[in-house]
Amino acid sequence: MLGLMQQRPLLISNIVDYVATWHAKTEIVSRDPQGVIHRSNYGEVATRAKRVANALVKLGVGHGDRVATLAWNSWRHLELYYGVTCSGRVLHTVNPRLFQEQIVYIIDHADDGYVFFDLDFVGLVEQLAPHLPKVKGWVALCDARDLPAVKVGNLLCYETLLAEVSPDYVWPQFDENTACTLCYTSGTTGNPKGVLYSHRSTLLHAFAACAADGMAFSAKDSILVIVPLFHANAWSIPFSCAMCGAKLVLPGPKLDPESIYTLLEQEACTKAGGIPTIWLNFLAWLDANKGKLDLSKLKLKMIFSGGTAAPRATIQKVRDDLGIFLLHAWGMTETSPIVTLGSPLAKHENATPDEIVDMQVKQGRQVCGVELKLVGKDGETLPHDGQSIGELKVRGNWVISGYFKGEGGKVVDDDGWFGTGDVATIDPDGYVQLTDRLKDVIKSGGEWISSIEIENLALLHPDVFEAAVIAIPHPTWQERPLLLVHPKPGANPTKESILEFLSTRIAKWWMPEDVVFVESLPHTATGKLLKTELRTKYGGAVAVKG
Numbered sequence: 096m097l098g099l100m101q102q103r104p105l106l107i108s109n110i111v112d113y114v115a116t117w118h119a120k121t122e123i124v125s126r127d128p129q130g131v132i133h134r135s136n137y138g139e140v141a142t143r144a145k146r147v148a149n150a151l152v153k154l155g156v157g158h159g160d161r162v163a164t165l166a167w168n169s170w171r172h173l174e175l176y177y178g179v180t181c182s183g184r185v186l187h188t189v190n191p192r193l194f195q196e197q198i199v200y201i202i203d204h205a206d207d208g209y210v211f212f213d214l215d216f217v218g219l220v221e222q223l224a225p226h227l228p229k230v231k232g233w234v235a236l237c238d239a240r241d242l243p244a245v246k247v248g249n250l251l252c253y254e255t256l257l258a259e260v261s262p263d264y265v266w267p268q269f270d271e272n273t274a275c276t277l278c279y280t281s282g283t284t285g286n287p288k289g290v291l292y293s294h295r296s297t298l299l300h301a302f303a304a305c306a307a308d309g310m311a312f313s314a315k316d317s318i319l320v321i322v323p324l325f326h327a328n329a330w331s332i333p334f335s336c337a338m339c340g341a342k343l344v345l346p347g348p349k350l351d352p353e354s355i356y357t358l359l360e361q362e363a364c365t366k367a368g369g370i371p372t373i374w375l376n377f378l379a380w381l382d383a384n385k386g387k388l389d390l391s392k393l394k395l396k397m398i399f400s401g402g403t404a405a406p407r408a409t410i411q412k413v414r415d416d417l418g419i420f421l422l423h424a425w426g427m428t429e430t431s432p433i434v435t436l437g438s439p440l441a442k443h444e445n446a447t448p449d450e451i452v453d454m455q456v457k458q459g460r461q462v463c464g465v466e467l468k469l470v471g472k473d474g475e476t477l478p479h480d481g482q483s484i485g486e487l488k489v490r491g492n493w494v495i496s497g498y499f500k501g502e503g504g505k506v507v508d509d510d511g512w513f514g515t516g517d518v519a520t521i522d523p524d525g526y527v528q529l530t531d532r533l534k535d536v537i538k539s540g541g542e543w544i545s546s547i548e549i550e551n552l553a554l555l556h557p558d559v560f561e562a563a564v565i566a567i568p569h570p571t572w573q574e575r576p577l578l579l580v581h582p583k584p585g586a587n588p589t590k591e592s593i594l595e596f597l598s599t600r601i602a603k604w605w606m607p608e609d610v611v612f613v614e615s616l617p618h619t620a621t622g623k624l625l626k627t628e629l630r631t632k633y634g635g636a637v638a639v640k641g
C-alpha cells in the first residue's frame with residue numbers, strides 16, 4: 096500500500112524560495128579581490144538570480160545546457176549558483192587553479208556555452224579563448240564601468256546583462272533527477288572526469304550537512320566559506336546554509352591568515368570551513384601575532400576541515416589557542432562530498448581532552464543517507480574493529496552512479512558500491528580512520544604502513560611545518576617510507592632529532608628510512624599533497640640501506 100503524502104520534486108528552487116521568503120534580510124557579505132566589502136542579502140541574491148535566469152533565456156541557453164564559472168567566492172557567484180540551477184541549466188564550476196590544458200579540456204568536454212569569469216582571470220580567459228571555439232560568450236562578473244578590454248570574441252558584462260532583463264521569473268518545476276551542477280575531479284593522472292549532481296542528490300545532501308551531528312548550521316550562524324565554490328559545491332554550503340538562513344561570508348581570493356582573521360572578527364563568524372593547510376597557516380600566524388590580537392572578540396564556535404587529513408597538532412592548537420572544536424570531514428567530489436563527519440557521541444561527554452582529540456583525528460562517522468563499507472583485498476567485507484585495513488566503498492543518494500558522458504566506464508559494482516580508492520579502518524563506534532590513498536599505500540614486508548599517520552606524527556615535532564611520506568623501493572622489504580619535511584620558518588631541525596622524536600611514537604618497522612628536508616611541498620589544485628610529483632623526484636633517488 097502506498098502512503099498518501101504529497102510528492103513534490105526536490106528542487107534547489109525550493110531552498111531559494113524558502114530563504115528569499117523567510118530570511119530575505121540575512122546578509123551575504125563578500126570581499127572582492129581589492130579588499131572592498133560588498134553587502135547583499137538572500138532577498139537580493141534570489142531576486143538577481145531570477146534576472147540571471149532571464150538573461151540566460153535571452154542568451155539562448157537552453158534547459159540542461161552548461162554554464163561555466165571561473166570565479167572566487169562572491170555574491171555574484173552565489174547568484175549564478177541559484178539562477179543557473181533553479182532555472183534548469185547546469186552550473187559548471189571550474190577550478191581556476193587547474194593547469195590551463197585541463198581547463199581547456201573540461202570546458203570543451205562539458206560543452207559550456209558561456210563562461211562567467213572574475214576580472215582576476217582576464218589573462219587566463221584570453222589564453223583559454225582561442226582553444227575553445229564552442230564557447231559562445233565570455234561574461235565578465237563586473238559593472239559596465241569596470242569592464243576591461245578582454246581579447247575574446249563576444250565579451251559580455253554581467254551587470255549589463257542583468258540590468259537589461261526583468262527580475263520577474265517563476266522557477267520552473269521539473270524532474271528532481273535533473274542535473275544541476277557539474278564539477279570535475281582533479282585526478283593526478285589522466286583527464287579530469289565530470290561529476291554531475293542532481294537537484295535531488297543536492298537537496299538530500301544539504302539536509303544531512305545541516306543536521307546537528309553534521310555541520311549543525313542554523314539561522315544564528317555566520318559562516319566563513321573558505322572552501323571554494325568551485326570545489327564539490329563548497330561542501331554544500333550554498334545550499335545547506337540557505338536551507339536554514341545562515342549568514343554567508345564569502346572571502347574572495349585573499350585567504351592569508353590576516354584577511355581570514357579580519358573577516359572572522361568583523362562579521363562575527365561562528366563557523367568556518369577550509370582545508371587543513373588554511374588552518375595550519377592561520378594558527379602559525381596567530382602564534383606570531385598573539386600579543387597584538389584580542390581573541391575574545393571572536394565569536395567562532397567551530398571550524399570544519401576536510402580535503403586532507405586534519406593533523407593532530409592542528410586539532411590540538413584549535414582547541415588550545417581558540418578554545419573551539421575542529422570538525423573533521425571526509426568525502427570526495429564523487430560523493431557530493433560529505434560521507435563522514437567527526438561529531439562526538441554521548442560517551443564523549445565524559446572523555447578526557449586527549450580522548451576527544453583521538454576521536455577528532457579520525458575522519459568521522461558515516462552520516463545517515465549514504466552507506467559505507469570496508470572491503471579487503473579479495474572483496475570481503477571487513478569488521479569494524481579499528482584494526483582491519485581495507486578500501487572504503489560507498490553508495491547512496493548523493494554518490495555518483497557514473498561520470499559525465501560515461502568517462503571511465505562502469506564505476507560502481509552491480510550493487511551500486513563505488514570504490515573510493517581510500518584505505519581506512521573503521522572502529523566499533525563507526526569512526527573511520529584513513530590511512531592512505533590506495534595508490535599511496537606503503538607495502539613493507541607484506542604489511543601496510545600508513546603514510547597519513549607518520550605525517551601526522553611528524554607534524555607534532557615543534558620544528559615541522561608540513562610533512563609528506565612516500566614509498567621508496569627496498570630490496571628486502573619491497574617498500575619503505577621516506578619522510579619529506581618542510582621545516583617551520585627559522586627552524587633548523589636535524590634528521591636525527593626528527594627520527595628520535597618519531598622513534599617513541601611509532602613501531603620500529605614504521606620508522607622512515609630517511610628524512611629529506613625541502614623548502615616547500617607541492618600541492619594539487621585542491622590543496623592535497625602532490626605525491627606523484629614527490630615520487631618522481633624522490634621515489635628512486637634515495638640510497639636505501641639493505
Ligand code: AMP
Pocket residue numbers: 280281327400401402403404405423424425426427428429432458515516517529532621
Ligand atoms: P576531492 O574529490 O578532490 O575532494 O578529493 C577526495 C579525496 O580527498 C578523498 O578520496 C581522500 O583521499 C581525500 N580526503 C578528503 N577528505 C579527507 C580527510 N578528512 N582526510 C584525509 N583525506 C581526505
